[in-house]
Amino acid sequence: MAIPPSQAEVAALLARLTGGAPIETHVSAVYVGRDAALKLKKAVRLDFLDFSTLAARRRFCCRELTLNRAFAPDLYRDVVPVRRDAAGALVLGAPLPPDDAEAAPPAGAADGALDWVLRMAPVPPGDFLDAMAARGALDAALLDALGDAVAAMHAALPPLRDVDVVAAMQAVIAGNARAARAAALPGQRCDDWLAAARAACARLAPLLAARAAKGRVRRCHGDLHLGNLCLWQGKPTPFDALEFDEDYARIDTGYDLAFLLMDLARRPGRAAANRVLNRYLARTGDAGMLPALPLWLSVRAMVRAHVEGARGDGAAALRYLDAADSYLRPLPALVVAVGGLQGTGKSRLARALAPALGAAPGALLLRTDEIRKRRQGVAPEERLPDTAYAEAESAAVYAEFFAAAREAARAGHAVVADAVFLDPAHRAGIAEAARAAGVPFVGFWLEAPLDVLRRRITARRNDASDATVAVLERAARRDPGPMADWIRLDASEDPLPAARKALAKSLTPLC
Numbered sequence: 001m002a003i004p005p006s007q008a009e010v011a012a013l014l015a016r017l018t019g020g021a022p023i024e025t026h027v028s029a030v031y032v033g034r035d036a037a038l039k040l041k042k043a044v045r046l047d048f049l050d051f052s053t054l055a056a057r058r059r060f061c062c063r064e065l066t067l068n069r070a071f072a073p074d075l076y077r078d079v080v081p082v083r084r085d086a087a088g089a090l091v092l093g094a095p096l097p098p099d100d101a102e103a104a105p106p107a108g109a110a111d112g113a114l115d116w117v118l119r120m121a122p123v124p125p126g127d128f129l130d131a132m133a134a135r136g137a138l139d140a141a142l143l144d145a146l147g148d149a150v151a152a153m154h155a156a157l158p159p160l161r162d163v164d165v166v167a168a169m170q171a172v173i174a175g176n177a178r179a180a181r182a183a184a185l186p187g188q189r190c191d192d193w194l195a196a197a198r199a200a201c202a203r204l205a206p207l208l209a210a211r212a213a214k215g216r217v218r219r220c221h222g223d224l225h226l227g228n229l230c231l232w233q234g235k236p237t238p239f240d241a242l243e244f245d246e247d248y249a250r251i252d253t254g255y256d257l258a259f260l261l262m263d264l265a266r267r268p269g270r271a272a273a274n275r276v277l278n279r280y281l282a283r284t285g286d287a288g289m290l291p292a293l294p295l296w297l298s299v300r301a302m303v304r305a306h307v308e309g310a311r312g313d314g315a316a317a318l319r320y321l322d323a324a325d326s327y328l329r330p331l332p333a334l335v336v337a338v339g340g341l342q343g344t345g346k347s348r349l350a351r352a353l354a355p356a357l358g359a360a361p362g363a364l365l366l367r368t369d370e371i372r373k374r375r376q377g378v379a380p381e382e383r384l385p386d387t388a389y390a391e392a393e394s395a396a397v398y399a400e401f402f403a404a405a406r407e408a409a410r411a412g413h414a415v416v417a418d419a420v421f422l423d424p425a426h427r428a429g430i431a432e433a434a435r436a437a438g439v440p441f442v443g444f445w446l447e448a449p450l451d452v453l454r455r456r457i458t459a460r461r462n463d464a465s466d467a468t469v470a471v472l473e474r475a476a477r478r479d480p481g482p483m484a485d486w487i488r489l490d491a492s493e494d495p496l497p498a499a500r501k502a503l504a505k506s507l508t509p510l511c
Contacts, residue, residue: 003029004043010082010115013090014038027051032122036077039064039118047179049244058116062096064243065118071153071221071238075121075230081113092117123230130226133267143272146236147279148379150224150260153238154253154284159215163250166205169299172248173197176302183309185321193302193321196328200295207291211252216286220256222249225263254289258296262304265297265361266323273361274354282370282380287404291411294359298327331359333409334507335434337486339421340446341475342467343453344491349446350418352496353503358414366404368419369464372397380464389466402429409437421445424481431485442506444499445483446491450476 003011003024011029015021018033022040027049031038041060045052051060061079068076078095085091093113125131129146132138138146177194181187201208211217221228222242229236242249257280264273281287305320334357338350347367355362373380375397376388387393398419405415415434421427427443434441453476454469487502489495 003040007040007043007115009090010040010117013082013092014040014117017092034122037120037122039120040115041118048248051244054113054115058113060243061116061118064241067241067243068239070156071241072232075123075232075237075239077119077121080117080119082115082117083112084114090114095119123232127231128227129229129231129236130263130267132231133226133264133272136268138264138268138272140275142236143275144279146229146260147276148283149229149236149238150257150276151280151283153221154218154256157218157220157253160217160219160250161212161215163212163217165208165212165217165252166201168247168251169201169208169255169295170198172299173201176299176306179306180302180309180321183306183317184314185305185309185317189321189325193298193324193328196325197295197298197302200298200328204292204295207288208252211254211288211292216252216254216289217250218253219246220249220251220253222251222256224256224259226260226267229260252289252292252296254286254292255296255299257289258293259300259303261293261361262297262300262323266301266304266320270361271355274363274365275351277361278351278354278365281364282367282374285371285374287364287408290364290408290413293413294327294330297360298324301327327360330412331414332439333358333412333414333437334440334442335405335409335415335417335430335437336363336503337417337419337421337427337430337441337443338446339419339427339443339486340491341422341448341453342420342465342472343456344446344448345456345495346418346420346446347463347465349444349491349495349499350416353499354414354416357416359412363414363416364404364408366401366415366417367464368397368401369466371400371404373464375400381462383466398426398429402433405430406433406436409434409439420475422475422478422480427486440507442503443486444495444502445480445486445488446495447488448490448492452492 014031018031018038020032022029022031027042027044029040029042041051041057043052043057051057065076065079080095081093082090083093129138173194177190180190221238223240224238228240229238261273261277264276301320301324305317305324308320309317336353336357338346340346350365354365357363370380372384372388373382376384378384401417401419405417408415417430419426431441431443453472457467457469457472489498
């Protein structure tokens with residue numbers, strides 16, 4: 001959507017100040033210069049927003065500033081008016097005081113503003129995460145940092161208790177179906193998706209309401225896709241939070257996360273989405289979102305479907321519509337356990353298996369190491385004192401581990417459980433979690449020569465495991481007991497091909 005003629009003179013000023021053409025969406029134009037980025041809201045009125053008046057553009061510029069300073073305080077600077085100087089030329093005026101930015105101007109006030117501009121720090125084009133995804137730059141460390149950033153953002157938001165999340169989600173579903181039809185997506189497919197999504201929402205209503213009661217509904221980002229995240233001061237940083245409709249942003253934190261997961265799954269791929277999901281869950285412990293995740297992913301994919309349709313990209317619209325449909329189709333759940341002595345590569349194998357298992361974006365990855373760190377309130381890579389490994393605390397860690405596996409599998413989500421499993425009671429506990437959920441269980445036991453394990457542990461860096469060579473030596477002297485029901489794998493080399501083959505063979509009779 002072009003910049004309206006009424007804003008042409010303002011647009012020309014911003015182009016002169018920054019020295020280039022804008023980056024445009026259908027509702028805004030961002031002019032990026034050497035020292036600042038200047039964002040102009042287009043004077044448009046659409047079904048879902050109204051920027052057509054000067055007062056509205058002032059209000060929403062200020063709202064955007066307030067919201068995003070919470071996530072990226074140094075990225076968002078101020079809101080400035082566009083005025084005429086004494087000679088009649090357009091200039092940028094003095095910024096609004098930060099404390100007064102969202103306050104409406106006094107009635108009848110004549111401030112002389114012709115328009116309003118949000119001023120930000122410039123970000124190199126290559127530092128936006130959608131651009132990084134396109135060139136394959138979202139590596140494991142960055143994906144983990146991304147999960148951490150979203151978890152920290154959500155943790156800082158106060159819970160909301162006055163949102164009817166079920167009614168709100170049903171309204172979003174209906175609105176997306178209308179938008180999809182208006183974007184000329186196939187009518188029957190839109191109707192079928194609407195019926196399936198409504199049914200899923202009705203089935204999930206008790207869960208959604210319970211999550212709201214527990215404080216999982218917050219004033220979230222609301223538009224958390226890769227294009228609205230950038231590297232800022234070396235860290236993934238959300239920006240451009242949805243400012244024009246509170247109903248779209250007063251949502252479950254899981255629904256907020258789902259847009260990012262859907263975008264990751266469609267661009268770099270399911271493994272990236274699975275890694276961010278599991279890093280987020282390792283930091284928050286919110287595995288309770290998993291039953292609703294298929295619905296949330298589907299709704300987010302439908303948003304993209306009708307946006308692409310409205311842009312005229314029918315092929316992309318149909319790909320997102322296919323994704324929206326696929327997310328609502330249930331897939332069989334299972335529990336896979338990966339055990340072995342320290343240094344056998346349990347976590348590497350577990351992470352490699354997880355993306356391909358079960359519902360999108362792959363299995364819940366449970367690590368006793370990460371649960372222990374979360375219970376202590378520290379990052380997975382931070383080392384813990386010996387007191388954190390006391391018998392009572394370890395029992396609590398394993399109780400949470402088994403309960404999370406059971407509940408996720410019971411809700412239809414696949415699980416990969418990563419622990420030493422040297423104690424026969426722990427092996428029995430994870431198998432019982434699968435049995436109680438009514439899903440298949442496969443256990444892998446990794447083995448490698450002790451000198452190989454010593455070298456691997458010595459070489460570890462930035463890992464959730466605190467195990468030392470001394471811990472390995474003590475574990476190696478213990479008898480793990482019978483392993484009749486577990487599949488032994490040679491971990492001196494990469495065990496992934498053998499694990500995948502064994503897994504396929506084990507599950508074939510159930511297909």
